[in-house]
Amino acid sequence: MTEHTPAPSPTDLTVRKLAIDLSKGFSRHWNGGDAFLTAYANALSMSFPVGEQFFIDSVRNGGKQLPDTPENAELKATVKGFIGQEATHRHLHALYNAHLETQGLVNHWGPRALKRQEMGRRELFDKSDKGYLHELAITAAFEHFTAIFGDQVLESEGQSGDWFAHAEEPLRTLWRWHAAEESEHKCVAFDLYTRLGGNHAWRMRWFGYVCIQFSTDVLRQTVNNLWHDRTLHKPSTWWSAAKFLFGRHGIVWRSARPVWAYTRRDFHPMQVGSATQAAQWLRDHAHQWTAVGAAGAAKA
């Protein structure tokens, strides 16, 4: 979709139960036998249970601040859907991560992120009567990254630059389903932040913080995964990393424009990425999920 032509935000977020079985685990280099691509995706997965709980809490707290008026009814409904979707992501990635532990990998990112969250609440958010806005700005920034990745995963499916072209099932489906839902609910935290009066200056400060933390954390955890996997020093690992980051379809080039778009004053998440490909993927794979409704998931 062309930038500066926002489509309406989705108003109806379905919570889906994905029909995959993670109980049998997966191989050590499940992503096409490629050590780097596997380690990178595993690193992202390691961050999700802690990160997505933070997103859930911040969106739930923000939703509570929203007055019960007819004009807020749609946004309040998407808050419930958002919480339900992130709760299912957390659940499946926790099962996925448990299997990574049995493969000898060690999750440093999750505990480190949790410590930071606790410190942020103790030192800043809980001391401010607008602490919920800071938390929402952080969530909106992270959600911008997950939506960019989600869009890239879906738009490259079956083409050059497909992250999961040769991935094993069930992880290929898990990652694409997660990508589709991240793209689908990308507006919720952002809309809540702006509806509650969040300003551009704080949105930028937290975005800068998230850019630095996220890129450092994902790199550290990926390197650590490769070290435990004993593939850190293999030339093929570094070749794959170079291609993934800086190749013709490298993530650095593909992400630069949408990442920068976030800094505009008139930015809205619907201005970047596709407004239809997530819905298309979910329609095409409807046999792999069942709708469980949004209401019950708000308990997560």
Ligand SMILES: [Fe+2]
């Ligand atoms: Fe998620």
Ligand SMILES: [Fe+2]
């Ligand atoms: Fe999300």
